[in-house]
Structures are given as C-alpha cells and as structure tokens.
Amino acid sequence: MKWLVDRVTEDVSEQTFVGDRAWQATHLALNQVPGEPGLGDIEVSIAARALASNLYLDGSVAAESELTCSRCLARYCAPIREQFRLVLEPAGDRIPADPEGAAALEADGLCLSDELETGWFRGPEINLDRYVSEIVVLALPVQPVCREECRGLCPRCGVDQNQESCDCSEERPRSPFAALEKLRTKRGEPEGESR
Numbered sequence: 001m002k003w004l005v006d007r008v009t010e011d012v013s014e015q016t017f018v019g020d021r022a023w024q025a026t027h028l029a030l031n032q033v034p035g036e037p038g039l040g041d042i043e044v045s046i047a048a049r050a051l052a053s054n055l056y057l058d059g060s061v062a063a064e065s066e067l068t069c070s071r072c073l074a075r076y077c078a079p080i081r082e083q084f085r086l087v088l089e090p091a092g093d094r095i096p097a098d099p100e101g102a103a104a105l106e107a108d109g110l111c112l113s114d115e116l117e118t119g120w121f122r123g124p125e126i127n128l129d130r131y132v133s134e135i136v137v138l139a140l141p142v143q144p145v146c147r148e149e150c151r152g153l154c155p156r157c158g159v160d161q162n163q164e165s166c167d168c169s170e171e172r173p174r175s176p177f178a179a180l181e182k183l184r185t186k187r188g189e190p191e192g193e194s195r
C-alpha cells in the first residue's frame with residue numbers, strides 16, 4: 001500500500017487498497033491477537049491532499065471479521081469499520097529519537113507518533129502497510145461479545161448458559177459482600193463483651 005508523494009496535490013486524490021490473505025499473512029500477526037480473529041479482505045480507502053507541504057490522509061478500513069466471544073467462546077461474524085486521519089509533516093533533516101521510528105522512516109518513508117495521528121515522511125514514496133495493520137488491530141474489539149445478552153459459560157462446570165442451565169448458581173454465595181458481612185459480625189462480638 002504505497003503512495004507516491006509527488007502525486008499528492010492540493011486537490012484530493014483517492015486510492016483504494018485491498019489487504020487480502022497474502023497481505024495479511026505478511027503484515028498482520030493475527031495469531032498473536034487474543035482469540036485469533038479471522039479476517040476477510042480488508043478494504044482500505046484513502047483520500048490524500050497536500051497543504052503547505054504537509055500531507056493529509058483521510059481514510060477508512062473495513063472488513064468482515066470472525067471473532068471468539070470472550071464470554072461463551074463461540075465463533076461469530078461481525079464487520080469491523082474504522083476511520084482514520086493522518087497528518088504528515090516533511091521530516092527534513094530531523095531524526096526520530098527512538099530507533100524504531102528512525103528505522104521506519106528509512107524503510108517506509110514514514111514514522112508515526114504514538115497516537116497514530118501525526119508523523120513525518122521522507123523520500124518520494126510512503127508505505128502504509130505498517131500503519132494500516134496497526135489501524136486494523138486497533139479496530140478489533142479487546143473483549144469481543146457475540147451478543148449483548150450472552151450469558152457465557154458457567155465458571156464452575158463450564159456449561160454454556162445460553163444453551164442449558166446448571167445447578168451451580170444455587171451453591172454460589174448470594175453476594176460477594178457476604179464474606180465481608182461475616183467478618184464484621186465477628187469483629188463486633190468481642191467489642192460488645194468488653195463493655
């Protein structure tokens with residue numbers, strides 16, 4: 001996903017990219033993401049323009065995703081959508097303080113701030129592979145839930161509480177404060193006796 005800097009002018013120019021399976025295999029370590037999400041083709045569209053030697057990129061990523069519910073562990077499908085805006089300043093002779101940023105500027109012609117909203121560019125071409133892959137990973141939910149009312153698995157016997165019920169719930173203490181309640185009663189007793 002490369003962009004020739006020369007082609008960016010004051011007029012908005014649009015470009016679309018597709019992050020297919022092959023692209024994802026190279027640029028996205030989805031097996032490192034909890035729940036190992038699966039993704040269909042990622043559609044990336046970007047509108048770019050130059051203004052006072054800065055580059056402004058407005059875009060979006062969209063893909064169908066297959067996620068693992070964090071409550072019941074079922075796989076389910078959900079679309080992911082993310083908008084982004086990136087403002088790039090010419091790096092000139094400046095050198096990024098962190099070695100990673102310096103390496104990225106060298107390799108991709110692009111280095112980004114931590115918030116992924118601003119950065120520097122250098123050279124005739126910027127490569128957005130790394131940036132887009134970070135946007136995609138950020139767009140994936142941290143705690144995916146198959147549906148709002150999912151009841152999840154029983155923490156004791158592991159039964160899927162969406163499908164069947166178990167007797168475990170009756171054995172559970174009524175409230176997490178029940179233990180505290182007991183403690184308070186115990187402490188109260190000797191006090192009463194001493195008076």
Ligand SMILES: [Zn+2]
Nearest residue numbers: 069072146150
């Ligand atoms: Zn679920």
Ligand SMILES: [Zn+2]
Nearest residue numbers: 154157166168
């Ligand atoms: Zn149970």
